Amino acid sequence: MNLSQLKYGQEAIVEKVSDNELSLKLLEMGMLPGETVSLENIAPFGDPIAIRVGEYKMCIRLEDASNIEIKLK
């Protein structure tokens, strides 16, 4: 499944990122394969979402989140 499908309360592990450029940016920001992610908030209009990555929180748009493959814990 991908990150945009993650629901509240679920924890998942990052597997891989299909978009090359996005992958690099995420790596720099600490979203490495094997890192734990969970859904924290959804913006009032449904997009973007705020996820917890490891020790911090960041926002990401649904279209980009759909390029991140994850596996539920």
Add this chain to the structure above:
Amino acid sequence: MKQELTVALVGNPNSGKTSLFNALTGLNFKVSNFPGTTVEKKTGYCKLSENISAQIIDLPGTYSLYPKSADELVTYDLLRNKSEINFPDLVLFIADSSNLKRNLLLMSQVADLGVPVILALNMVDLAEKRGIFYDAEILSNALKIPVLSINARKRNGVNEIKNILLEEHQGNKNKYFTIDFLDTHFLDEVTELTDKKNHYAGLQYAINAANFNTPKTKQIKLLFEKYHFDSKLFQEKEILERYHIIDNAVRLSRSQKTGSFAKSFSNKIDKILTHHFGGLSLFLLMMFLVFQAIFSLSTYPMEWVEIIFLKSSQWIENSLPAGVLNDLIVHGILAGLSGVMVFLPQIIILFAFIAVLEDIGYMARVGFIMDRIMRPFGLNGKSIVPLISGMACAVPSIMASRSIENKKERLITILVTPLMSCSARLPVYTLLISMLVPDDTQWGPFNMKGIVLMFMYFIGFGAALFSAFIFKFFVKSETKDYFLMELPSYKLPVFSNILITLYEKGKAFVWGAGKIIVAVSVILWALASFGPREKMHSIDQKYSSLNSITLVSPINDSLLAKRSSEKLQASYAGEFGRWIEPAIRPLGFDWKIGIAILTSLAAREVFVGTMSTIYSVGGDIGDLNTIRHKMTSEINPETGKPVFSIAAVLSLLIFYAFALQCMSTVSIVRSETKSWRWALIQFVYMTALAYLSSLAVFNIFS
């Protein structure tokens, strides 16, 4: 030992860099540009000991040394090129301890460039609340660089930093990441081509340069092709390996105890603040407060500023001998200065709000909440703040757009904010609407005038969004933009940070825009006061002879008003009005309106004052009824019809809705975008929009 150390302050966004910079330098800083770029450079000074001081250069926060724009490329050149004047002796790296692993990626890259690094572990209190403790000594041994724990917001650890800066430091001999696996010939050629001091610095620069437009880009790309070097693959490998090394160091020095307190506290607040209904309402409330603050609250200090200037100019007017110099100083220069200072209360009040919201971490949430709505227009979620405060005044709002990181989104925000109906338009709107709508007209339970006024606000907002949408296609963005923004945990505001920000903004406005505003004021005053010699002279003579005949006081007042009117019409401003009349006649305007358009370039509300003068409304120009009456009675000598017909008034209304009749805005845009280019583009597009809309409206309604 040098007399002055150059220290570069480096770190991730949200790591507390600004707090540390403020703690070290206080008010001892200046803002300029990195040469040849529009990237802002903040340099501060800090005394380390009796004889030694440090020049602290604040570099933009970033996550890695692979920057996102050509501008940032220049910034990080500072850390690579030893021949640069400002090449630092030391790098002071600040890291968010509650998030250490990610923060250290950049640190390892910077250290490998060859500059000595000192690591400051910030936000130790935040980490401790989550039960995370780092042993600075163990970390230091693992990373082989000096490490100390600090709390920048509480100003703890500042003296320790100063002491460490004073000690001798060698560059890190052991590299964190070795690139020996690459072909040495390749590395040699790259290093030579990029003219850097070691292989990593050379390769790093080359990879960056390959992505942007620099003089060496073509050669670098050829070199990469020759050796089949895939830079993306390399970057990935580099990042993963660096994290591996960092992981080890972090694990060795970290101890975990129970306590995830802070995490859930920030989370609880976020649940409310980003909630569909609650969050949005709270946000609207916040925006309303911001708007009210600039709109109403600032009127008190603005009045004080105006009174101070009024009293001073009266005093000067009376003390100096009458004549041109007196006029120039009082009505030209002092009036101009007053026009500059009167903005300060609005700027300070707006930024007091914004600085607090930024400091506590709420601004990031604003970006998060509004992203979905603003994005289709090429704007950032945070753009909503300048847009809303632009309904009070565009000048501080344009300064507030600084919080938008993305260059393109920030530029578009700056370009369209002046279309929001600001408070200076109100006197113009009020006058014109009163000419359109008879008093006390109702539309159901609503006052018709109020409805038309509200309509004007919507038109402004609509025009802003529409223009932003158009600009989205014309303004180039350098790289594909991902909206990946960290949401920092909420923190209590640090007031010294806020105060320093207010000082910085006030200073930036007065020095950046003030000079131009005063200059233009003086020019406009001169145009309106002087005219062809014989004309002005004969007017003076006519009125002084009239004056000697009539001695009664009330008649003097109306004579004065008539004289002012004639002088204005005979002045260069009057000449200008007559000169552009053919161009503005299709809009339904006559040359007298032309004069007012010129003078209101100073500020929109001047339109009302100029109309007063032209129509010889002496005494209290606040008397809209008199002005209105005189204007509506004005008949066009050629057509025999009223000048201010419904079509003409509507056309004028639209013109003032869209035209950039505010040189303070033009100056602040120049100051914020660091060039005249965008300020001029903005002036031209808004004038064109105003002209075409007026043309359409006038022709539709006549």
